[in-house]
Amino acid sequence: MAGRGKMVRRDAHAKINVFLRVLGARDDGYHELESLVLPVSLADRVSVKLAEGLRVTVRGADELTRAVEAGGLNLALMAALTLAEGSEAPGGADISVEKRIPVAGGLGGGSADAAATLEALNELWDCGLSRGGLADVGARIGSDVPAMLAGEPVLMRGRGDLLEPTPVGGTLWWVLVPFAFGVRSPDAYRWWDEDGGSTGPDPRELLEAAEAGNAEALGLLLFNDLEQPVFRRHPEIEKVRDALLGEGALGALMSGSGSTVAGLSRDQAHAKSLAKGFEGAVVVSGRAQRG
Ligand code: C5P
Numbered sequence: 001m002a003g004r005g006k007m008v009r010r011d012a013h014a015k016i017n018v019f020l021r022v023l024g025a026r027d028d029g030y031h032e033l034e035s036l037v038l039p040v041s042l043a044d045r046v047s048v049k050l051a052e053g054l055r056v057t058v059r060g061a062d063e064l065t066r067a068v069e070a071g072g073l074n075l076a077l078m079a080a081l082t083l084a085e086g087s088e089a090p091g092g093a094d095i096s097v098e099k100r101i102p103v104a105g106g107l108g109g110g111s112a113d114a115a116a117t118l119e120a121l122n123e124l125w126d127c128g129l130s131r132g133g134l135a136d137v138g139a140r141i142g143s144d145v146p147a148m149l150a151g152e153p154v155l156m157r158g159r160g161d162l163l164e165p166t167p168v169g170g171t172l173w174w175v176l177v178p179f180a181f182g183v184r185s186p187d188a189y190r191w192w193d194e195d196g197g198s199t200g201p202d203p204r205e206l207l208e209a210a211e212a213g214n215a216e217a218l219g220l221l222l223f224n225d226l227e228q229p230v231f232r233r234h235p236e237i238e239k240v241r242d243a244l245l246g247e248g249a250l251g252a253l254m255s256g257s258g259s260t261v262a263g264l265s266r267d268q269a270h271a272k273s274l275a276k277g278f279e280g281a282v283v284v285s286g287r288a289q290r291g
């Protein structure tokens with residue numbers, strides 16, 4: 001078998017939704033969105049090599065690994081199955097995922113693993129799919145996968161399938177505060193419906209602040225329409241958001257459908273000092289470009 005023994009390694013980067021605007025429910029069960037998706041330095045490590053059968057091994061902090069098993073849905077495995085379905089590839093691979101990104105935390109960890117697996121298998125199985133072709137396969141795995149394949153800041157619209165690269169200036173430093181529990185996205189969106197769903201402001205000003213790398217201005221403009229519905233059911237998330245603001249974060253919000261809260265800092269030193277006050281907090285930087 002060509003390429004046997006060759007290993008492809010990819011860093012699967014987490015993301016923060018700098019804003020997340022829910023415009024309304026769609027007929028297909030999804031919601032119409034608008035979001036600035038910013039990849040960050042925190043990453044899972046995905047290693048893939050050719051094998052006879054298909055196998056996925058997940059390693060990492062015990063509680064993260066358990067959560068993947070409990071969820072029962074491994075997006076790296078789904079990526080391999082979905083890619084094999086539409087190609088002549090024999091479909092065998094050994095996929096190993098080293099988890100660092102909290103699971104079901106709104107940081108796109110599972111989607112990032114799926115994106116990294118797709119890229120690695122496209123190479124190893126010689127599928128020859130273009131970026132656009134990979135994004136189409138990605139969209140069948142999950143709404144966030146195309147954005148994670150982009151590997152650079154994107155303005156995401158539609159169900160998550162309409163993407164536009166968006167400049168983000170300078171390096172933004174964030175503190176991520178994870179929780180011991182995750183929030184399932186279907187629940188967060190359903191709660192938005194049940195609560196009569198409100199829609200945040202036009203993001204133009206926020207996008208200008210992001211492009212200028214103006215963290216002070218950006219901090220005041222962060223918003224996530226899923227926050228209120230999730231806060232109502234999990235008030236401890238709101239408490240952490242408020243505590244980050246109280247400690248001097250420029251802005252703070254829940255990422256994606258939660259549970260992780262992201263606090264924006266002035267610089268790396270500020271992020272490190274903020275992180276000291278929150279158990280399990282991680283300092284990350286935004287990634288302006290692919291690579
Ligand atoms: O696409 P994905 O499988 O990640 O979506 C999980 C769930 O999140 C969907 O079944 C839906 O309930 C909700 N969702 C949504 N609108 C989106 C993305 C996700 O309602 N744009």
